[in-house]
Amino acid sequence: MANITIYTKAFCPYCTRAKRLLDDKGAAYDEIDITMGGPKRQEMLGRANGRTTVPQIFIGDAHVGGSDDLAALERDGRLDALLGA
Template sequence: MPAPKIDIYTKFGCGYCARAKRLLDQKGAAYNDYDITLGGEKRDEMMRRAPTARTVPQIFIGETHVGGSDELADLERRGKLDSLLAG
C-alpha cells in the first residue's frame, strides 16, 4: 500500500509550521508544503478542506485532517503517527 499524500499549509516565519515539518522530516515523510502567507488559491483550498481552521499549520494525511502542530505531536506521543503515515 503506498504512503498517503501529506499536505501541510504554512506561513512564512511560523514556528509551529517549522516544528511540524521537522517532525515529518524526522519520520522520512514526503509532503506537499503550501505557503499561504499571501493568501490566494491554496489558502482558499485549505479553508474548503478545514472550514473552521484559522491558524497554520493545517496538516492533512490522506483524507485525515490532523489539525496543527500540537495535534501532530500528540499523535506521535500516543504512538499513532507511524500507522497514519503508513496508510
C-alpha cells in the first residue's frame, strides 16, 4: 500500500470521517495533529498549496485534498488504485 499522511485537528468531524474511510479500507496512515499549530501546520500549508482546512490527505506523492475529496475518490471507484490495494 501507498504511504499515506493525514493532517488533522482534535474534535474535527471531517478528520474522523476520512480516517474511518481509510480504516475501513485497511489502509495504514501517519496522522499529524496540527491542533496547536507550529511547524507541522506550516509543513501542511506548504504541501497543500496553502489550503488551511483539515484534514489534508496525501497518498504517496499525490495531494488528495480533504475528506470530501477522499470520499469522491471512493465513490468514483478510484481510491483503491491510489492506495495500491
